[in-house]
Amino acid sequence: MAGIRSHYDVLGIDRRADAARIRNAYRERARIVHPDRVATGSASEMAALNEAYRVLGDPGRRAVYDRTLDGGGPSSATGSAAPAGRSATTDDDDLIATIRRTTYNYDAPTLEPARVPWRFLAVLATIGIGSVLLGAALIDGPTEREPDGVIRSGSCVEILPNTDVREVRCEGAGDLVVDRLIPLESRCPGGTSPHRDRLGLGIACVLPPTPAAPATSSAG
The missing domain is CATH 1.10.287.110 (DnaJ domain)
Structure with missing residues (x-):
């Protein structure tokens, strides 16, 4: 049985x-x-x-x-x-x-x-x-999910010296965000850069960092 x-x-x-x-x-x-x-x-x-x-x-x-x-x-x-x-x-x-x-x-x-x-x-x-x-x-307003080391769509990551990526806490402007996690033999879509998940579970397709909003002048 x-x-x-x-x-x-x-x-x-x-x-x-x-x-x-x-x-x-x-x-x-x-x-x-x-x-x-x-x-x-x-x-x-x-x-x-x-x-x-x-x-x-x-x-x-x-x-x-x-x-x-x-x-x-x-x-x-x-x-x-x-x-x-x-x-x-x-x-x-x-x-x-x-x-x-x-x-x-x-x-x-x-x-x-x-x-x-x-x-x-x-x-x-x-x-x-x-x-x-x-x-x-x-909960007063949206809060970011605490990183658990498992990369998924929407995870914020940092690029390691060997070009692998690991999950980090999202901070806002300038974050590197994962568009999707794909199998190792697949290719990332245009507009994203491929980086191997440091655990070897796949390829993270990373979006370009979002630029910080320009500071506004207070002069009248």
């Missing part, structure tokens, strides 16, 4: 891992499975790794995901059929069982469609709306 993998399994960490451990685990695994770096790399494994980091690297998504893992019953983990006389499960349990069988068991056979868990979806929608409203109340 094919094993069931969670996002924690994909990254090779336990559920007590902090944000730094998650980030480091992602980098270590990416060096091993990225299809552009090693002959044994797998596009599907890299996709699973990216999804695991997308969920566990965000505190809000991770909290919802952990609730999903905690809510699964024994029958969902083993995949055995429940007896005919079992008690009715809640909508939450149905969704959790479906997620664990279809999302994390990549070799699982096609399953019959599950009931639509309207109540669980309503709870998730409420949590999402509350998070957005809370964020809007706490």
Whole structure:
């Protein structure tokens, strides 16, 4: 029987891992499975790794995901059929069982469609709306994302002596901003300059720096 993998399994960490451990685990695994770096790399494994980091690297998504893992019953983990006389499960349990069988068991056979868990979806929608409203109340204007070392579109970078780039905090005018990250054998579009990501995960297509606005004269 094919094993069931969670996002924690994909990254090779336990559920007590902090944000730094998650980030480091992602980098270590990416060096091993990225299809552009090693002959044994797998596009599907890299996709699973990216999804695991997308969920566990965000505190809000991770909290919802952990609730999903905690809510699964024994029958969902083993995949055995429940007896005919079992008690009715809640909508939450149905969704959790479906997620664990279809999302994390990549070799699982096609399953019959599950009931639509309207109540669980309503709870998730409420949590999402509350998070957005809370964020809007706490944040006064836009703030820049703190660099985590993983270059992506919109990342600010600096060019190293060997022409590789690494992510840095965005400061404003004069920043070097990544337009996109492409595979190592691809070519950057016109108007950008190619620089290898220092982790070797691809080529960063860097836009020209934005010039600072000219100072205005106060003389009347």
